[in-house]
Amino acid sequence: MTDVARAASLRADPLRERVQRHVGRGARSPIGLWFRDIDRVLLLIAMLLVALGLVAVAAASPATAVRYSSGAVKIPAMAYFWRQALWVVLSFPVMIGVSMLPATAARRFALGGAAVFLVLLMATPLIGVEINGARRWIGVGISQFQPSEFLKPLFIVATAWILSFRAKDPHLPVVPITGALTALVGCVLMLQPDFGQTIIFGSVWLTLLMIAGISTRIMALLGALGAGGVVAAYVFYDTARIRIDSFLFPDPNAVHTDSYQTDMAHAVLTAGGITGTGPGGGRIKFKLPEAHTDYIYAVVGEEFGLIACAAIALLFLALVVRVFVRLLDEEDAFRLLAAAGLAVQLGLQALINMAVNTGIAPSKGMTLPFISYGGSSMIALSLGMGLLLAFTRRNPYLTRSPYGTRWNG
Template sequence: MTGATRDDARGLRGRVEERLGRANRGPVAMWFWELDRVLLLLAFLLIAIGLIAVAAASPATARRYSDGSHQIAPMYYFWRQAMWVGLSIPVMLLVSMMPTSLARRFALGMAAFFLLALLATPIIGVEVNGAKRWLGMGIAQFQPSEFLKPVFIVSIAWMLSLRARDPDLPMVPVTLALTGLVGATLMLQPDFGQTIVFGSVWMILLMVSGVSSRIIGGFVGAGAAGVVAAYVFYDTARIRIDNFLFPDHGGAGADHYQTDMAHATITAGGVTGTGPGGGVAKFRLPEAHTDYIYSVVGEEFGLLACAIIAVLFLTIVVRVFVKLLDEEDAFRVLAAAGLAAQFGVQATINMAVNTGLAPSKGMTLPFISYGGSSMIALSIGMGLLLAFTRRNPYLHRSPYIVR
């Protein structure tokens, strides 16, 4: 490196330190120092892994959806995902810069809009693979349930946090009614997997908010009864559960085939994988780029790579909950806990389906699976999580949570 180059590098470093130094009290500098940079790094790692995974799955999906008159380029889905990532990262960073009050108002407004969109989906939605989950036309289609998840969770957290001021407010039945409305609408699409995510996160928020164990136990019992009722009266749930529990008697249903192929694919590469581009089983796997991308990772990069992904999701959840131990704002505690729980629950369901531990649910793997609606919605959710976990580095905090 020449002397001039070294001087240029020192000058650039000096300008960065001047702009982001702790002595700088500008909004960007304060955002940088308040931000949980480890959490942001974990999100970026998952996004980078997702791009690699979509690149591995893209040729299989392109061949599957090509026909004699329409050929899809092998890397078509990778380049589209790269475009969505390019749009999503600025969204994540902009949302993470919002102060708590603005982020809360943003979430409440978005929740109202996307709840109305979700209610309209069974009526005017676009049907894809036998399910009405999309609104819009052509490339402008979007999935309301994906966008609703993070903002709905923040809205429920805000309602439950009001109990800290007035325990007599009927926020538990109000949030139950709203969650039930969302669940019933999702099951009309049908989308049983998303229903489980909304219901599970709502239960977690109840526990974090300090609702009595008696009430929690009652809801757990009601949830178990709801699963039984879904099995008896809801064909989608019954078919998937039967194909999972009784694979030898469930016939050649799509769910049975998908879970069998997912298991065959994820184990085909052993511990270290076949290497990038070396997978063969992925070409027989439906939805290799979305629901079953975890299996593609297992084949080409090995079960070790699958374990690393699982650890990254676990690290995000654990880091958020540990960081909340000394948080004094009830709303921030509930909102951040709910958003972290959403990432954890959704990832757990997807990985369980791919490994044969749960029936097929049509659930994507956060930041890993292909999808524009999913990527932007997850970036909004991560941006909100980063906003609610920001800490003033000069503020002393009590070691106790005040509710």
């Protein structure tokens, strides 16, 4: 098609002309630049996970409504679905807005946010709201939020920024600095108590050290210290000991223990077989505690089958693989570490949740990213995904290679 014919075609279709002007190759608007640079495959994976999460919450909402209804107070069957839909509407602009930030602005935003939420995390054991024996939330009016959920992506970016200085000077003490900060976060989390989040922070830190090129001798030493920390947690930390004991030595007569929850989750997960009972057909889910949060993966298995569970697992795997493939030729140490850390956080949290639901790991009270119900959690995840999209943005007309970056227009 000639240029004259193309121009005539655009004039004949005003909608197409507006789209071409805002997101086309020659677009110069902020939206056009963002759409040109963003990893659209990564964005699509995130949107698919959110959409599947809404379907999963819709399936779990009736069971949760029945469990939390009492006396004259009857919770509508789809109440949790509508609340989650509202949180998704509020969270999506957060993800898009953060993803539009330049890498430098996103880094500064994350550093400032990490400082704020670290202070809030340290204040949680003192001023937090206690729910089910844990003090992990801070009350704000009629709702609560969990500072550790917001701190995770922000702290990962801050840790990546500190470790990136090693590329300029290998002698800088970046390992002890980041290790001390991670240990501080871990100690505060153990006071809440929140053993699962402690594992996430520690594991991501070790992953970032490996990517940063820390020597194998130091990594072996840290691995030994980590194993010793788990043993110490079992000996001195009641929450860890109870959960490990109930997992390794379950009491078949106990009810509403961690063993009961994981056993029931496994039963719900496999009740639907390969294809599931169909939407609304699940019945065992009504016996499952926290069906809309920690054990929503089991609800998906009952109503939509093991095929749907496998599809969700593959989406998380695709997210992590996509990020690492995109980072293969990344030359900026900070962007490499930040994006890799954020991807590992999402993948590891999903892996732990699935392991608990399938009965191969003890209960940790950890939700499935983008799938489980939760307002502040959805906003925090959208914030982290927005940072991940911001740090993986690329100009498509620049070709990267080991010999530098060149224009490919």
